[in-house]
Amino acid sequence: MTAALRHSMWILRGNPLTGIAATGVLLLVLVAIFGPWIVPYDPIASNVPEALLPPSAAHIAGTDQLGRDVFSRLIVATRLDLAIAVSAVSMSFVLGAIIGSFCGYAGGRLDRTVGRFVDVMMAFPLFVLAMAMVAALGNRVENIVIATAVINLPFYIRFARAEVNVRRNLGWVEAARACGESHISVVLRFLLPNILPAMAVQISLNLGWAILNAAGLSFIGLGVKPPTPEWGIMVAEGARFISTGKWWLVAFPGLALMLAVLCFNLLGDGMRDILDPRMRT
């Protein structure tokens, strides 16, 4: 464990951005957990006399058309956005890693069938596919999660398949079989743990993308409904006022989105360096 820590420290010294990104992600998680208790104003209750105030000491990100504090709404929205992204990505990760691993290990007809299915899915414009799914399944937050999970699935299947495929003929895999493991347990208990580090990179990069996707769906009016605070909706609602110079309604949620996605992507890149075996020893 200490060796792994030392290794991480060595990478961080060469690439301090990873450290910053990790801190950013940690901060996001803390805000998501404790957000509702630390906000200065109620994010839902309207206060019309104070509508559309520009950023000031009392409202550091200004107020919206109903007089709600934009900063408080931003903070509270973190939980919903992260929750959608995390649950969608974990669903597609679990399913994708298992399906992909079995395809990569078994090869043959299973691999070809699933492979073509994945190809077909990836040929769709994924965001349109997600829109169609939410529209068909019903306009609810759960369905945003499912839609995001489904459109991420092909990437995980392909990734896990490729990672398992290069390992399936290695000596230690055969050794596990000689030690009395069935094919299924070789995949689940031996190959999967070995591809996890590589998948962690994919997860981190994917989380940023999933946040954008969820916000995008909300922006076009699918999934989350007002007055629930959510970054995508906040951008959508604020867009109406941008022509009259009320820039803060769009700029701050946009900034929050951008920073969150950036943190996840940078962390993913850094993790790739940390986990790259060529960087070791």
Added chain:
Amino acid sequence: MTEPLLKIDNLHISFSTRRGVVEAVRGVTLSVQEGEMLGLVGESGSGKSVTGFATTRLLDAAGRVTAGKILFRGQDVTKLSGDDIRHLRGAAMSMIFQNPRSALNPIRAIGTQIADAILTHKRISKNEAYAEALELLRAVQIRDPERRMAAYPHELSGGMCQRVMIAIAISCNPVLLIADEPTTGLDVTTQKVVMDLLAAIAAARGMATILITHDLGLATRYCRRIVVMEQGRLVEEAAPKRLFNAPQHAYTKRLVAASPTASSRIDDLVTEEERGPYVEACRKPKPPPAPGTPPLLVVHRLVKRFDQGAAAVADFSMTIAAGESVGLVGESGSGKSTTSRMICRLIDPSEGDIVFDGQAIGHVPARDFHRSPFRKDIHMVFQDPNESLNPRFTAFDCIAHPLMRLGNLRGGDALRQRVEECAQRVGLPADLLPRFPHQLSGGQKARVGIARAIACRPRLLVLDEPTAALDVSVQAVVLQLLDRLRREDDIALLFVSHDLNVVRMLCERTIVLRNGAIVEQGESRALFDNPKTDYTRELVEAIPHIEIETRLATAAL
């Protein structure tokens, strides 16, 4: 004596790594005369390749010459500018690498690649370059060179690729050729052909050659002078004969002892001081099996066809008695790995029977064999120790795994005790058990692999080239270990290998396999001394022997 072509004087090279600066070469001094073939011998990590790379200035960015000179025709290579060294490289000195397939560009036809090399250094037209390339292909004895000009590397065998590499290396008539393990990874017969060719070309063109190799036998066969390196230092320099008859340095003695020869026995492989109690164990004659004992394993007319239809293994039959060792030799593609995996019940045969201890096990699908009571009786040691251990398991976990799966040990003291016992049997210090594979050396990993294989006390151990990736001194120890296990525990060994010297020492009987069929089989010594088929004779003759009279004399004692 004339001024040598290459003179390396007190060379020091260090690499900066995360753990600080590592000295790879610490004061090497050597010289190469024009037209001479010098053998640079050492085990992995001895700095032999680094020295070669430094001479052509191909060190990677982390490596730096910290002291010393490399004088090539009186010019210090270490001080040349980038332009000058590029003129030198290829034209005056060139290099052949270990893996010819990865050294060639896979998307360019070989003729084009040779012509490219020529065009870099000579101002001639494209057509002339192609004509020269064709001549070179002829010179390296590639059959049908006109047609091969347009071939891509993947269409050629490993030996062919290495010939193309040689053609590229000699394309501009260099005066110095550095061959870094040019034949490692090739089959013995190919190895001999390629090395003969290289030696002939070098002699015909008056090229000086540095042959970098870990194989003492190979170096003695082709070099007049051999330099032995250990841990970045030059420990001995001598003519091959003297090196073998009277090695001076302790390391050379060990290396010479560990290199198998036509007549050596397993207990010859380590020097007398290190031999210890092993000799006692193996000098005891093994009691012959009681007459009428059924063999442990009977394989009857095994056939394996893969999807394409051609049989990888055709009609393979054999028997092994308990405690017997049988060698299975053949070149790559002979079907020996497929056969061993069928016997180990990791893949299914297409036809034929496998009878283990009187019970037919061939019809149990490989996918269900993990539930068979015989699973723990047949175990396997895999080829490359670096790839045969789960990177996420510690050495302890690796050895404990079969015990937990097959030995009904669920943890606790009994498990710990048995794992430590196995580790001790293979000579693995107990304090290495908590380590992960990447923290172990190649030899230590090989021991973990063997400890894992013997943990459940199997009755048949299938070994798939278990020493192919190891240095000779480690190989010597591993071979002794296997032989001792066989004698002490009565484990039958099926030893799959392309290294005939090793098979001759370890195995009582040998089966020669070619294209999936048995060519010849019989008692090892007789088979090697008196091969009945041309193919076996070819194999035996291709082994780089160290034919030294005194060694024969000691063996006769």
